[in-house]
Amino acid sequence: MKKLFTIGWKDLLLALRDRAALILMFVAPLALTLGLGLVTGRFSGQDNNGLRDIPVVLVNQDDGQLGIALVNVFTSPEVGTLVKPISDTDAAVARKRVDDDKVAAAVIIPAGYSASVIPAANLANGIPSGDKKIEIYVNPAQPVSAGVIRTIVDEFIARVQVGRVSGLIVITQLIENGLLKPADATVYAQGLTDRLDAPTQSTITVRSISDTGTPPPTFDVLSVLAPGMALLFLMYTVTRGGATLLTERDNGTLARMLISPTGAAQIIGGKVIGIFLTAVVQVAVLIIGSGLLFNLHWGDPIGVVALVLAVAASATGWGMVIAAIARTPAIVGSLGAAAMLMFGVLGGSFGDNFPLPDWLLTVGKITPNAWGIKGFARLAAGGTFADVAPNVIALCIMGVALFAISVWLFRRNGFIKQ
Amino acid sequence: MSDILEVHNLAKSYGDFKAVKGITFGIADGEIFSLLGPNGAGKTTTISMLSTLFAPTSGDASIGGHSVTQDPMAVRRIIGVVPQDLALYEDLTGRENLTFWGNMYGLGGAALKARVSEVLEQVGLTDKGNQRVKTYSGGMKRRVNIGVGLLHKPRLLFMDEPTVGIDPQSRRAILDTVKDLNRQGMSVLYTTHYMEEAQELSHRIGIIDHGELIALGSLQELTRSIGELETLRLHVAEDAEAARLAAALQSLPGVTRVDTTDHQAVLMTPDAEEVLPAAVSKANEISIKIRSIDIEEPNLEAVFLNLTGRALRD
Numbered sequence: 001m002k003k004l005f006t007i008g009w010k011d012l013l014l015a016l017r018d019r020a021a022l023i024l025m026f027v028a029p030l031a032l033t034l035g036l037g038l039v040t041g042r043f044s045g046q047d048n049n050g051l052r053d054i055p056v057v058l059v060n061q062d063d064g065q066l067g068i069a070l071v072n073v074f075t076s077p078e079v080g081t082l083v084k085p086i087s088d089t090d091a092a093v094a095r096k097r098v099d100d101d102k103v104a105a106a107v108i109i110p111a112g113y114s115a116s117v118i119p120a121a122n123l124a125n126g127i128p129s130g131d132k133k134i135e136i137y138v139n140p141a142q143p144v145s146a147g148v149i150r151t152i153v154d155e156f157i158a159r160v161q162v163g164r165v166s167g168l169i170v171i172t173q174l175i176e177n178g179l180l181k182p183a184d185a186t187v188y189a190q191g192l193t194d195r196l197d198a199p200t201q202s203t204i205t206v207r208s209i210s211d212t213g214t215p216p217p218t219f220d221v222l223s224v225l226a227p228g229m230a231l232l233f234l235m236y237t238v239t240r241g242g243a244t245l246l247t248e249r250d251n252g253t254l255a256r257m258l259i260s261p262t263g264a265a266q267i268i269g270g271k272v273i274g275i276f277l278t279a280v281v282q283v284a285v286l287i288i289g290s291g292l293l294f295n296l297h298w299g300d301p302i303g304v305v306a307l308v309l310a311v312a313a314s315a316t317g318w319g320m321v322i323a324a325i326a327r328t329p330a331i332v333g334s335l336g337a338a339a340m341l342m343f344g345v346l347g348g349s350f351g352d353n354f355p356l357p358d359w360l361l362t363v364g365k366i367t368p369n370a371w372g373i374k375g376f377a378r379l380a381a382g383g384t385f386a387d388v389a390p391n392v393i394a395l396c397i398m399g400v401a402l403f404a405i406s407v408w409l410f411r412r413n414g415f416i417k418q
Numbered sequence: 419m420s421d422i423l424e425v426h427n428l429a430k431s432y433g434d435f436k437a438v439k440g441i442t443f444g445i446a447d448g449e450i451f452s453l454l455g456p457n458g459a460g461k462t463t464t465i466s467m468l469s470t471l472f473a474p475t476s477g478d479a480s481i482g483g484h485s486v487t488q489d490p491m492a493v494r495r496i497i498g499v500v501p502q503d504l505a506l507y508e509d510l511t512g513r514e515n516l517t518f519w520g521n522m523y524g525l526g527g528a529a530l531k532a533r534v535s536e537v538l539e540q541v542g543l544t545d546k547g548n549q550r551v552k553t554y555s556g557g558m559k560r561r562v563n564i565g566v567g568l569l570h571k572p573r574l575l576f577m578d579e580p581t582v583g584i585d586p587q588s589r590r591a592i593l594d595t596v597k598d599l600n601r602q603g604m605s606v607l608y609t610t611h612y613m614e615e616a617q618e619l620s621h622r623i624g625i626i627d628h629g630e631l632i633a634l635g636s637l638q639e640l641t642r643s644i645g646e647l648e649t650l651r652l653h654v655a656e657d658a659e660a661a662r663l664a665a666a667l668q669s670l671p672g673v674t675r676v677d678t679t680d681h682q683a684v685l686m687t688p689d690a691e692e693v694l695p696a697a698v699s700k701a702n703e704i705s706i707k708i709r710s711i712d713i714e715e716p717n718l719e720a721v722f723l724n725l726t727g728r729a730l731r732d
Contacts, residue, residue, distance in 0.1 A: 006521040010507065017509040017550075252505035256566070259469045260522040261494045 003262055007270025008277050011244060015237070015278045024236050025282045029229040030289055036225045037294060053084040054145040055103040057094040060087070064114020070107070070134070070156050082148065095137050104145035107153055108135040117160060144221060151377070222296045223380030224373060228349035230286040231311065231369040235343055237282050238315040239336025241275030242323030246332060268410065272403065275319050279312035299379030303388050307379065310395035311372040317402025318343075318368065324409035343367040348374075371395050422447045422574050422605045423468070427477035430463050437463040439629040440477060445574070445607060445622075450600050452616035453609040454718060455626035456728075461609035462502055464626070465578050468607070469499045482573055495523075498572030500564050502579045502609075508552035512543055512562045515551060516569060523570040533569060540598075541565040542591060557588025564595065574605045581615065593618060613718040625722060632725050641716035644724040647674055648690040651712040652683045652697060659706050666700050679729040686724060690714075 015021055058074060060067040074085040086103075088094045094106035116132035136153055138146040248254040257267050287304065290296045298304050322339060326332040344350055346360060347369020356364070364370045375391035385392075423445040430438040438460040445451040453461050466472045468479055470490035478485055484492040506515050516534040520526075525533060538547045541561040551559060560580060567575055577596065581589045596619055600606055610616055616623050617637055625633040625640070633640055654660050657678065664676045664683040672693045675686040687693045690713040701708050714720065723729060 002526070003522060006518065010510070010518050013514075014507060014509050252501055252503045253507065255471055256499070256501060256505040256519070257522060259471050259494055259497075259499050260519070261491055261524060262522050263491075 003266050004270040004273050007257075007267065008273030011241065011271065011274025012277045012281065014244070015240070015274075016281075021237070021240055024233060025278075026285055026289070029233040029286055030293065032232075033222065033226045033229045033290060033294065036229070037222050053081055054142075054148055056083050056085050056149050057097050057103050057106045058085050058087050059089065059091050059094045059106060059108040061089075061091070061111040062109045062113040063111065066114040066117060066160060067109040070109060070153070073152065073156055074107075079152070083152070091135075098137050098139045101139060101142075104139050104142040105149040106135075106137040107149065108137065110135070144224075147224070222290070222294055223298075224348075224377050226286070226290045226294070226296055227373045227376035228344075228369070230283050230290075231315075231347065231372050232340060232344040232349040234279055234282060234311065234315045234368070235318065235340035236336060237279055238275050238319030239322050239332055239339065240319075241271070241278055241316070242319035242321075243326075243329040243332035243336070244274070245271050245323050246326065246329045250329070268407065272316060272320060276312050276316045279315050280308060283308045283312060297380060298376065299382065300384045303379045303383065303385040304376070306385055306392045307372060307375045307388055307395075310392040310399070311368050311375075313399030314368040314371070314395040314402070315399075317399040317406065320406035321402050321409065324406040324413070343369050346370065347372075365394075366398070368395060368398065371398075421445060422449075423451075423479065423481050423607065425468070425477075425479040428464065428467060428474050428479055429476045430460075430467055430472065431475045437629050438467070438474075441624075441626070441629075441631040443624050443631060443634055445605055447573075448600070448603055448605055449621045450596065450606045450608060450619050452620040452623045453607065453626055454611065454613065454616040454623055454722070455609075456611050459611075459626045460629040461611075461626060462578055463629075465499070465576050465607070465609060469497060469576055470494055495570075496573045498567035498570065498575040500567040500575065500577040500580050502582065504559050504563050506551050506559065506562055506566070509550055511548050511550050512538065512554070512558075512565075513547040515562060516547075516565055519566040520569045525570060537565040537568055540568065541595065555585075555588075557584045557591070560584050560588060560592065561595075564592065568599070572604070574607065575599065577606060577608045579609055579611070581610070581612065613722075617718055623718065625718070625725065627722075627726055633721060637718070640718065640721045644686070644716070644721050645674070645688065646716045647686040647688060647720055647724065648716060649712075649714040649720045649723070650685040650687060650690040650693060650697065651714070652685070652701065652708050653710040653712070654681055654683065654701075654706055654708060657681055662704060663701055663706050666704050667697055670696055670700065675724065677723060677727055677729075684723065684729075686720060 015025075056074065058071055060071050062068075071085075071087070073079070074083055088097075091106070091108045094103075094108060097103045098106050110132045113132040113134065134153060134157065136146075136150050138150065140146075245254070248257075254267070258264065287298055287308070291298060318339065319336075322335050323332055326335055346356070346364035347367035348364070349369050371391045371394050375388040378387050378391075421444040425441060425443050427440040427442055428438060429436065429440045441460075441464065443451075453464065455461055463472070467474045468481070468486060470486050470493050473487060478487050480486070481493045482496045484496070486493050507518070510518065513534055516537055517530060520530045520534060535544070535547075538544045541564055543558060543561055543565070546554065546558065551562060554562070564577070564580060567577070581592050584592075593615065596606060596608065606619075608615070608619060620637070622634070622636050623640060624631050633643065635643070652660075652663060654663060657680075660678040660681055660683045664678045667673060667676050667683060667685060670685075670693060672689065673685050673687050677684045677686075685693060685697065694711065694713070698708060698711075719729065
């Protein structure tokens with residue numbers, strides 16, 4: 001175990017002594033975050049979120065409570081001046097407003113949305129299908145603003161889904177245990193649903209924590225952009241780390257390790273630890289740096305630490321896979337640069353990636369960027385570790401799976417022979 | 419004296435190419451053994467197999483009683499390796515490099531710290547230990563490269579052409595270090611294509627060419643094997659003249675063998691001074707101007723030439 005950390009520590013030390021690497025690991029992401037912050041008006045001095053009065057048109061065709069609840073979210077005090085909603089009844093007119101660049105997005109709640117989600121409405125006919133979808137018609141000319149609208153709706157939908165599933169489980173269990181008569185299920189479920197519409201349950205990313213005496217966090221565009229840039233350049237760091245494995249082969253230091261009393265598994269393990277440590281240091285420095293330089297609030301420290309470790313693990317997996325695929329450090333560099341940009345686009349490092357087709361958004365879930373950026377944004381909006389636990393788990397699974405793939409590839413191409 | 423290394427029919431092939439063709443030799447405890455041969459002779463491949471980096475295609479070797487094929491980890495603990503190419507981290511200091519490699523050999527704590535200082539002193543870099551390796555001269559890097567191989571006090575040290583491409587002063591320092599290590603009881607397997615190094619350092623020498631061990635013995639034994647022949651080198655302007663001169667000298671009395679190499683006609687003879695006047699007069703006869711003349715005592719170059727018909731540097 002000691003040898004693993006010795007190799008890992010050596011790699012971290014070498015990374016921190018590489019001036020070119022330092023620029024790409026630390027200076028470039030902070031500079032780009034600053035630049036994007038300036039572009040979005042984050043540093044204009046009016047407030048610290050860089051965005052306000054985002055025009056959005058709401059079309060509520062639903063006759064149930066969830067439609068009303070979502071409209072209430074957009075007009076709630078928590079959202080404050082972030083959005084400026086207007087209502088319409090015609091979806092086509094709303095879309096036209098978006099096409100004419102009058103609003104950043106149109107949120108269209110279809111008729112029967114509540115009925116398709118809430119057990120109370122159709123439990124007698126079995127489990128509700130959930131087939132009605134809220135449509136967000138976005139303006140590609142206002143990607144950041146439209147991204148905020150999408151985030152609000154996503155958060156609402158996520159909470160509705162959690163409520164729906166847990167409600168179904170509770171009612172089913174109560175009926176099975178004889179604690180609730182099937183005939184009373186509808187009334188009981190209605191009670192659960194009513195709570196969704198209660199004013200205190202307003203579900204948006206901007207959450208009030210005024211009961212603690214501290215002012216509620218407002219939406220900060222940098223809470224998306226800063227992790228976006230950090231994760232973009234994290235891919236550079238991990239591919240650089242992967243390349244060192246091939247550099248060591250070319251420089252003879254790998255052979256020298258192999259003829260010392262050190263096993264091949266220890267060497268690979270040590271290299272993985274080196275990449276992981278470097279990735280953690282990079283993201284940690286960027287978080288601390290952006291906090292100090294831009295007064296950016298990253299949120300719950302436990303959640304942030306967990307997410308940093310998970311993001312570093314998954315990115316390390318990618319670094320190892322790229323090194324295993326490539327034959328030379330130069331090829332790793334080229335593949336790494338391509339992966340960095342593709343992951344950046346697919347994972348949302350350059351702002352929200354919603355203008356992409358759905359299938360590309362699905363593909364984007366293989367990137368650490370997608371899970372990481374959403375997780376950091378949620379924490380910055382007041383979320384806790386529990387809120388980002390699914391992201392942490394997904395990233396860890398990704399890291400383990402990629403590491404296993406890289407080991408298989410290294411064995412297959414005979415990189416290390418004992 | 420017991421053998422620290424015993425090599426039996428060790429062979430390595432890459433497809434149809436046989437890099438090492440079943441060599442057998444041994445190294446006694448406390449011995450410096452040189453493997454002498456031109457580039458591409460199979461020296462580095464032999465060391466790579468003995469140091470457990472490559473598995474042999476056939477044959478085996480035992481080091482300190484441990485088979486290199488069956489028990490490589492035990493072998494690695496008792497050998498030190500100084501590779502031909504520098505295997506160091508240029509952005510680490512000399513001290514950091516030694517500390518890292520010491521850890522790889524299982525050293526640690528205060529003992530490692532003390533040993534690193536000791537090795538830095540041994541290779542003459544105590545005052546430069548805290549500078550990054552990339553600031554070192556070629557000779558200094560070579561010395562750190564050697565230092566890494568010494569950290570864990572190996573019983574047998576493999577040194578693969580450690581003096582290639584360095585200045586004479588560093589070369590002298592390295593040769594002195596090897597002798598010093600041997601005086602302290604370390605056995606050394608030293609590969610080189612420099613005849614003088616093998617002559618100066620070795621208790622015994624193996625001559626390797628095209629993957630085969632073609633001669634083995636002490637310097638005296640090897641030179642005696644070719645009849646204590648001296649070498650007479652006649653330097654001329656071009657290779658064509660050397661060839662004409664060699665042809666003319668073939669029949670000269672007292673000449674055992676004539677070869678050509680690098681603008682030279684090379685004569686092997688029991689008494690070079692006796693043959694010299696006749697050789698010069700023969701050159702005059704065929705109008706070839708001799709630019710310079712060398713007479714060499716019986717040496718490994720002559721042995722190699724006698725065995726292969728080629729000079730070591732060819």
